[in-house]
Structures are given as structure tokens and as C-alpha cells.
Amino acid sequence: MDLASERKTGQTGKRCEDLIKLAESIFRNHGAGLLADPELGLLLTEYEKEIRSTGRLMEELGTFADCSGCAVRAPGGCCGAGIEDWYELPQLLINLLLGRQIPRERPHEDCCLFLGESGCRLLARHDICVNYLCDRITKRLAAPDLDHLKAQAGQELFAGWQAERRLFHILKTHLSISIVYS
Numbered sequence: 001m002d003l004a005s006e007r008k009t010g011q012t013g014k015r016c017e018d019l020i021k022l023a024e025s026i027f028r029n030h031g032a033g034l035l036a037d038p039e040l041g042l043l044l045t046e047y048e049k050e051i052r053s054t055g056r057l058m059e060e061l062g063t064f065a066d067c068s069g070c071a072v073r074a075p076g077g078c079c080g081a082g083i084e085d086w087y088e089l090p091q092l093l094i095n096l097l098l099g100r101q102i103p104r105e106r107p108h109e110d111c112c113l114f115l116g117e118s119g120c121r122l123l124a125r126h127d128i129c130v131n132y133l134c135d136r137i138t139k140r141l142a143a144p145d146l147d148h149l150k151a152q153a154g155q156e157l158f159a160g161w162q163a164e165r166r167l168f169h170i171l172k173t174h175l176s177i178s179i180v181y182s
């Protein structure tokens, strides 16, 4: 069964399923140790703060409502099936380190695995998910608000990159786990 067929069944694709299992296994066995690293702890705190700042700004500007509206109108706006396969191990593991469970059930077969009834169920999201703004949003927002939102998204992504870089380092040097992007 190919990936496209697997998606039609509403099941997680094998690649994503394998990465989720691996992230959960690392978290189960090494999560406490990873969270005890002071530098990673600070970087994760900073990342979560930026994620929440982006979320607050999206609420203030009404884009959260725009995207939540799409989430309930399957097939879910721009959150299409297969986007879950863009995710790599570090992003999934960081979600777990931030206390967020990774969804395994896909509510709508034409939508991304991670899309829930009121929007994305992940906390740490892919760069493209954070950066993407459809025409409806870019046409509705005033230029200064759009600039503000883009700048905040950049802050979030930079904080995420810093946390990911530290995570790579610890996994490789302390746990001999090398992450290979596919």
C-alpha cells in the first residue's frame, strides 16, 4: 500500500507513524534527562513563550478565528493530508518535551493528521505552517499588522531553531543519537 492509499484510509502514513513512535520512545527513555539540561530548558521556555505570543497576536488580529473556521470546514483550508510527513523527529520530540501529545488519529481523511476541531493540535509547528498566510488573511490585514505578524512568526521560528540546535547537540554527544533529515 503506498502513502497516498494509506492516507485515504485515514491512517497515519508509515513514515510519520515511525517518527512519532521514535520520538515517543526517546521521550519515554530520555525525556527527563533532556529536560534536566539547563540550556535546553531555557531555550524550550523561550520557544514556548514565542509560540504563545504568536498565538495571542493571531487571536488579536482575528487570524486564529480565520484558521479555526477552516479547521471545521473539512478539508481544512491549507492544512491538507500529507503535511504531517513534512515533520522530522526534532519537531515531534520538542512537542513532547513541551508537554504536548502528538495526535495519532486523523479526524478528517483529507486533512493533515495534526488538524483538530479548532485548529492545529501541535504546539511546535513546521516552519511553513508558522509562516504561511493565505490571501484571505493577507488581503484583510492592514500592512502594519501583517508586518507585526510576520515578525512575530520569525521570532517563534528563531527560538525553535535554537532549541532544536541544542537538542541535536545533546542527542548526538550524550545519547549517541544522530538525526538524519530525509
Ligand code: SF4
Residues within 6 Å of the ligand: 066, 067, 068, 070, 071, 076, 077, 078, 079, 132, 133, 134, 135, 136, 137
Ligand atoms: S491560512 Fe488561510 S487557508 Fe490556511 S487555515 Fe488559515 S484561513 Fe484557512
Ligand code: SF4
Residues within 6 Å of the ligand: 078, 079, 080, 083, 084, 112, 113, 114, 115, 116, 119, 120, 121, 122, 125, 126, 129
Ligand atoms: S501541522 Fe498544524 S498547521 Fe501545519 S498543516 Fe498540520 S494542522 Fe495545519
